[in-house]
Amino acid sequence: MMRLNPSYLKSYTPEAFDAMEWEALESAMALWSPHFHVAIAGVLPAERRLCVRVLAPLPPVVWPECFAKIAARIVAAFFRFADGVVAAAREPQRLFKLLDMLDAVARERDRLDELFSSESATLVAIRERAREVERALARAAAGVFYEFGLRVETHYVAAGGGHPGAVEAGHVPKIVRYAVNYLKCLASDDYRGLMDTALRAERVVVGDGDDDGSEGGDREPLAEAASNVLEALHRHVEAARRVCPDAVASHVMAMNAYWYIYMRARGSELARLIGEDTMRRRYKASAEEAAWEYRDAAWNPLVRLVSGSSSGAPKAWPSPDEAREKAAAFADMLEERVRRHGVDYKIPDGDLREQIKAAAAKAVRGAYAGFLKANDRAVASGGGRRELLPVDAIEGMVRRVFDEMGDGVAAGIAGRTRSRRQSGNLEGF
Template sequence: MASNYKSADSRLSDLELTCSDLKTLLRATAEMEENLEKMDNKFEVIDETLLTASRRVAPLQSLAMASKALETRINRAVAPALALLHNFKLSETIQDKLLDLSEKLLSEKSMKKRLKKLVKYVDCVDQLKIAINCICEEGEPVIQRLQEVVEFLSRTKATDQYRTHRLRETLVTLKAVYETEVDAMRFEGLLDEALLNLQDEYESILEQIRHRNVVDLQAASDKDDRSDEMAIVGSVLGTELEVELLRRISQTLAADDCLDICIDIYVKLKTHTPEEIDEIPVHASSKVFWEFGLQIEGNSDGLPAPPDGSVPKIVRYAVNYLKYLATENYSVPMAKVLRTEQIWKAGILSKPETDENLLKNAICNIMEALQRNVESKRSSYNNNSRDRDKIGISIHMPHVFGMNTYWYIYMRTRNTELGKLLGDGYLRNNYKVVAEESAYLYQKQSWAPLVRILERDDLEEQQSKEAKAGLVRVKIEAFMKGLDDISKRHRGFCVIPDVDLREQIRAATVKLVIPAYTEFVNSFSGLLQGKVYLGPDSVQELLEKVFDGGDGKLKRRGSKDRTGGESSGMDGGVKDYRRSRSSTNDI
């Protein structure tokens, strides 16, 4: 019985202990629940804080993305710009070195040392040519990339308006400087002076090399005196350094498109040197000549067409070069060069062409390449219609450009050896006729609409005198406004450099416009009483001032014999043109 009581007390103690543990567990659970609620509240606060921070960070993320895009754009523009600056610095360094070598060459008395310095001088000229070519090739992409950056800044408003405006002005200035100075770097300045110095040095070296004494050489050969023979040959050919220097200078001049100098090299060395040296000018001359047309045609993707419709520099250079090539001093040796090159490549033909036809065909290929270049630039006026509208160039610019350029080619080639070689029919059909057609289209698009304002068809439909008088006044006002608009466009963006051509266009325009205006005013003068209007003489004076401008004088490189010819009038598309004698310089 006692054991039963003990067992019951033990169970009761266990139950009490269990109950106490449960109470403790419940209290702990309640505390945990309370802590969880507090944590939940804290998480809500943190969540709200994160949302607020996210909203505030979102603009910063957009700004960071815009900054990254801006950085990418700027890096794309800066990378080629830095390369261009490096080439400018390199060009400046080489020019300083050239000047230093020029002074040393002038003061050097030892012939051997002078020749060694001259080799370094030729190296510097080649390096300067490469640096300038890199500048010419890299300039357009750099400007394009900078233009992209300016457009991006304007579109995204990544910077303020003032800075964007300054960047745009800087870009316009850089583009203008590049377009005007790139040719000066290539064809003027220190490079041009260095090439002229090389020509003089070349002539000086040639004068030091004596002509071959054939009799002494034959006598030495008959005696089997090898030492005497080599001494004679050495005196004829000069030293190895002189021969190497002649070769280097000829290659440098040929690479700079100085084909006339290469021809002189060929003529002077042809009868005085063995075949190894004789082949140098032949290969160089023929290579430069054949590549000249390709260079002209490839130039269509280079500099843009002149915005004022004037004659591009490549046309002036090519025509002047071909004129000299066709003269007696150059045509005969050039034909021999072409004949020699043909024989080396194809052997002796059974029915060879005459030297004249061989040279004519080669020159015709260059003239055709030049014409394709002109047409490419001419079509660019229409292709860039958006840019044309921005700067105010009117639709007649392709015709002004065609008229100026083809008339220039025709007038500079007729009555010259080049014109005789190509033939009057070739010049007339390919250049004069095209210039006349361009002049006709120019007048049709520029001045014919002004004359059409004065047509009377709608006046005849008016019944009352008041209505007719009102319409007459409207036509007069429209005519004067149209004349003012055309005058502003022409004075700002239209250039006709050839003085006589400009006078012909002026006279033809006056003949087209003034009679129509005079007849209109005289016919309706009774309806214009009390209305102030300009008389025909005043209108003619205003019209003639439209074509006032510069003489279109052009800078030229070097001074050589020039061949001119009498001027000719346009007898095609624009009628009644008269021209006595051209006063424009041959360029």
């Protein structure tokens, strides 16, 4: 056993764990699971066989007590380490290693029952202690997950308004990226069953079982808990929108965030856990709503300027001077969009950017072309027609704005090479 160099087992107090750097603690927790397996599957059975063989000439009660003393010293080190992990601070990054430890104990349950049979009261006590450790690890895992959900819920408040710079540029908030990938990992085959078991056990402990036949009682605890975290992310995004001074940036950020949640989960175990239809209704729909609000705030002012309404229906202005003023104001507004839009706002997802680009270019081009046709005589008088930008140039300027809203060449390539299965479409775009 000492060849494994389990020196980390000496640090088992909660204070010692909290004082450790995460990399060191992660390494220790990662070693615990395979070392525990070696101890239970290899070392202790060998010790048991040795005790039986060497002490066979003595009374039958001798070898179990001898083995119990040896086993107690070995497993005590592992159990103390587990106790320290359980009692330490509930940091979200510790959850997956906690689940690995829980899995290690659960996998050895049959061997533990076989090793520590009723031949000795001490052996029975060791077996019961192992079950207690398993339950404690499950409760700790559930507690860490609830802490994770609480931190997502309170992140915006704790951060004093989040990260204004990122929000004002329209970037996906870091907490959204972190939480979605965290949930995706939990929903994977490696952890889904373990996490669900831990949450179910916690419900039993607090007397909130779901076996009462009530509506929704058959839903997995992890599915419900993950849904709550996603709802907390939704509230976080909406809170960030409300305080962002730039309306366009707030819509871009919300659109990017909801689209990120939907596309990252789409087709994954997380989407199957929550429900593909639920993800589509909740987060794709929210992305579509934010996209429409973005287009209304950023591009519909151009449409309204030359047509007098958001519909884009052509309007003949009363006088040539007024028509030419509208054309000049349109050119100035479009130039302002071109100058700052691609610099100030980002839409990193290539598919999303292309869909909105096509919709915005179509709306602006249509309104401008209708304006020129309805006011042809007015803008042509005095040589005004020669001073106006061609319709194709207007559309090209709008499209160029969106080309500059990506995260660079890599993002563009990723968007173009994405498979059909991984692509998504905004309804109505």
